[in-house]
Amino acid sequence: MPHRQIHGPQLTRWSYFSQKFHEKILVNTEDAIALMGYAFTSYEVHDTDSQLAQEAMKCFQSWVFYSHRAYLDSDITLDSLKSLTQSAIQFLAYDDLYPITVELFTDVLSNYSKFLRRGDIDTLSSVLNSAWAQERFELIKSGDFGFESVQFGRFLLAFGDATVQDLARSPNDPGTQKLMSMMHGLLACEGYAVAEDEICASALEFWSTFVEFMIDFLYAEGGDKELWIEPARKDILQAIEECWAKIKVPPREIGASWDSESRVGFNDFRKDVADLLQAAYPLLGIEVFEKLVNLTLRSLKSQAWEDTEATLFCLNALSDCVSDDTAEDEILGVLFGSSMFSQLSEVAADIPAKTRQTSVNMLGHYATFFERHTEYLPAALTFLFRSVEAPALARPASRSIFSLCSSCRKTLTGELGAFLEQYSRFLTTAKGDTKEKILGAIASIIQAIPNDEAKAEPIQRILEFVEHDVRVCISSIGKHELDGVKEPAVTALRCLTSIGKGLQALDDMPIELDSESNRSTFWDDGFGASIQVRIIEIVETIVEALGQEGDVIEAACSVFRAGFTETAPGPFVFPPAVTTRFLLGSRIDTPRLDVMLTTxxxxxxxxxxxxxxxxxxxxxxxxxxxxxxxxxxxxxxxxxxxxxxxxxxxxxxxxxxxxxxxxxxxxxxxxxxxxxxxxxxxxxxxxxxxxxxxxxxxxVTLHGLPEPLQSTINRIMQHLGPLLAEALIANIGGGSARSELDTLADPLKKLVFRQPRAKVWLESALFNENFPSQKVDASEKKLFLQKVMTLRGAKATNQIVKDFWLACRGTNFAYAS
Known part of the structure; x- marks a missing residue:
């Protein structure tokens, strides 16, 4: 049967049946409106029993939800239903009708604001500017998070989201100013975010929407930006100050009393505040950055440690936003040149662990600043190495040490001996991930030494640290003390990987075109080769002892992969035969065999x-x-x-x-x-x-290769081509999942493009008795084949494949007879 062209949007079974459904419902619209209108009027005018009005409001809510569905399905607008909206709004002020009415308008404002006319929006604005709304607002601001208070807060925020453009465009309007004041107030309610204050997270979403709109406006062409931007900047700065107060970490005894949901919610709120700061920076610029630095200095002076932590958290959020502009560097210089490091490293000071942790993280975030201003580096690194000795700070401090050393490696080569000495001090007490990061940091400094021969001695030194851990591990195995042996073994291998990554050449290193003639042989033979042998022996020793452990196998593979990206010889660029020998040791029962094969x-x-x-x-x-x-x-x-x-x-x-x-x-x-x-x-x-x-x-695309190689490939394709076509058609004919179709369309396209007999093979597969679907007939199969053979381009082929797959599943009318 010939293919039937359907014009306009492609029909589906659902759209066909929904159209019939809407036609049956719509005939009842006027009767329903008259009935609801009678109930509303009776309550407003005659003060009848509220039960009738409540049922009418529920009915109105259902009709509004239905009108949204009708609008989405068939672009049907039930304008006559809107005649009831003004009456419904008035019921917000009635206590017995408030819960269902506020729920209705919150949902409409959030999901279907097009239902509301301009007059409806104005009426809602008047309601929210009334004494009634102010009374409810004061309740929630004071910490009343009862059901009705939270309902009002969400209603207010839904109105703000729906009218955000109006609020931004009329900053001097008294009604707007009152509404914006309430939006600020919802960020400043009593209690800790999420754990106690149930509305601030939703309030933050409004301010994110407001910032997003202003950013779009900032980069839009035309418009009187000055009239909008300055008032908006002031509002956003105020919102950030209010957020800053809400992200302060509670004292330990309060935080310990929270359940896991409250802790997760509070931390998510802090992350959302960080996102708001990053989004707002193009609008606020250096002003907010300078304010945060000054606030940090003030809180350090007064030893207000919760304030310090909150401010440093905000500065961390901005680390990717600030540029290397001189003014921003000067502001950072004031902070990093202050007494911050000495104050926060005071052991005797009663400084919360979270404050120290956030300050440690900050140094890693601003590594590029220290690369530009190395005069601040010694104090920062001294602070970090002191922090590593504190168990709670070891992990973040080691990460920041790695970040600083990686960025400032060339500056630190003269301090290499001091780094090695620092590491040896806590070798026996440091945890695994701390060792990895610091050894990687030291290795990155070694990488900056320009001479291969000069790198050898410090590399041997850090290998001694790893070998020490291996000897302890093997000794424990010899004594049959097997508990806890795997962890130090895996740590030793991960330390090797971290060293290998630290020694990798930087991406911005110049490429010498005549590098082959100047290629160093230091790592191929002689002393350099002995270092390679030493690394390999460490790996083989651990694998021989604990090769039955999957984590050990995976960590060992990571050591070998550390040199794969290198283009020049190095201590971790092993001869391919060495890596191959290791991989050939795998068996079908080897744990993490998939990792071995990936390697x-x-x-x-x-x-x-x-x-x-x-x-x-x-x-x-x-x-x-x-x-x-x-x-x-x-x-x-x-x-x-x-x-x-x-x-x-x-x-x-x-x-x-x-x-x-x-x-x-x-x-x-x-x-x-x-x-x-x-x-x-x-x-x-x-x-x-x-x-x-x-x-x-x-x-299937291999061509133009030397003979007899190309002839062999052609013979293989003549033999396997029909089977490949059959396998692809079996999938495209309904046998695969829809998510796999793009993947399968690629070999189909290549087969058609490169193989002359592809049409014959595909036709045979389409009409094979094993074809998986009975939902398409011969004409539709021929149409599919014709399209596949004539259309070019990945998008076209992908769409043809998806349409045919849908037809084979019986859900695509484009192929229906």
Missing amino acids: ACALVNSHSTGSSLRIDQEAGALLKHVSGFVHTIGDPAHEPDIAQNCVDYLARLVPRYVDVLLGMEPKPSLEEMFFFALKCLTVREPLPKRSAASFWSSF
């Missing part, structure tokens, strides 16, 4: 660019190893994670190592690999399917 993929990937060293022998050995896993698994559905990584490895061999792939022996194993990649397209698990789609997308 094999990363190894090949790091040698897949045209300028990188070819690793044919290693790639071939790993391919044979992977084929053993494929043979053991058989069906990808049995081990989907391993199956995914096996096919991922095949994909990494294309195109640079396709000759290695096709040269695999014995040939039955190679054939088994290809059929396994086809099976992965037909399993329900999405990850193997995605990897298989990626492999086939790459393989």
Whole structure:
């Protein structure tokens, strides 16, 4: 049957039935309005029993909700229903009708403000400016968070959200000023945010909306910006001051009494305040930054530690917003040149742990400032190393040390000995993640030493620290003291990884085009090579002792991957044969085998660019190893994670190592690999399917390769092309999930583009007896094939595939007969 063109929006079954539904409902509209109007009038004029008015309000609420649905479905507007709105608004002042009325208008303002006419908005504004509203506002501001008070607060905020443009455009209007004053008041209610004050989080959302609107206006063309911007800036600054008061951390005894929901809510509120600060900075600029720094200095002077923490938290939020402008640097210089570090590092001072922690975090956030102004660096690092010795501060302090050392590495090379000494002081007491960060920080300083030979001695020194931990671990195993052995072993490996990352060349390093001729051989042989051997021995020692632990295997793989991104020789740029030897030690029952296979993929990937060293022998050995896993698994559905990584490895061999792939022996194993990649397209698990789609997308497009390689590829495609087409059509014909269609459309598009016999293969698959759907007929299949063969471009193919999939599922009228 020929394809029927449907003009306008594409119909669905739901839109068809909803249209019929709306037609039946709409005939009752006038009767319903008359009935509700009678009930409203009776209550207003004759003061009848409120029960009738309450039921009428519930009915009105249902009709308003329905009108929203009708508007969304069919753009139907029930204008006659709006004739009741003014009467409904008046019921806000009636105690017995207030709960349902305020609920109705809160919902309408939040979700369907188009229902309200200009006059309705004006009436609501008058209500909110009345003595009645002021009385309710004062209740909630004083800390009354009863049901009706919270209802009023949400109603007020919903009105603010719905009219935010009007509020911003008329800052001098007395009514606007009163409403904005109430919006500020909702940020300043009594009690701690969320845990006690139930409205401030919603109030913060209004101010975020207000800021968002003003930012859009700021960058819009035209308009008299000065009339709006200055009043808005003052309001936003005031809102931030009110937020600052609400983010102060409570004393420990109060915080300890909160339940987990209150603690999470309070912390989320603080994060939302940080987001508001970041969003508002383009409007407020350096003024708010300077105010926060001055506030910090005042609170430090008066030792108001909760105030100090709240202000430093705000400054941390702005760290990504401030530029390297001279004025902003001068303001920061005043803060970092003050007595802040010495005050906050006083052991005897009764300073809350949260205040110290936030100050420690701040130094990491402003690492680029210290890179520009190294004169402030010694005091900052001294403070951080003192903080590391406090268990509660060790983790954030070590993170900030790493951040500062990474940014300021070139400045700190002369202090390397002092860093090594500092680390040795707390070697036995530091926790694992603290060790990782500080050793990584030291390694980044070593990286800045320009001479490879000069790097060797300090690298050996930090390796001694790691070896010390390994010896303690192995000694415990020898004494059969197995409790807690895994953690120090994993820590040692993660420390190696952190060292390797710290030693990586910076991204902004200049690239020497004649680097091959000047390539250093220090790390390939001699003393540099012995350091590599030392690192490898640490890894192998731990894996030999605790290779049955998945965390150990994963951490060991991370050590090898640390050098994969490097383009120049280095202590962690191991010979490919060394990494391959480690990977070949895996078996089907090795814990975290998927991580081992991912590392094999990363190894090949790091040698897949045209300028990188070819690793044919290693790639071939790993391919044979992977084929053993494929043979053991058989069906990808049995081990989907391993199956995914096996096919991922095949994909990494294309195109640079396709000759290695096709040269695999014995040939039955190679054939088994290809059929396994086809099976992965037909399993329900999405990850193997995605990897298989990626492999086939790459393989079917191979062309122009030297003979006899290209002929071999062509023969493989002639043999497997029909099977690939059948697997793709089985998915697109309704056998896959909708979320997988974009992934599957790519190999389909490549197949059509590169393979001359693609049309024959696809047609055979469409009319195969195994085609999964009975919802499409022959004409629709032919139409699909015609579109696929003639249209070009990823978007077009993706849409065709989705439409056909929907038709095969029986939910797309575009293919309906």
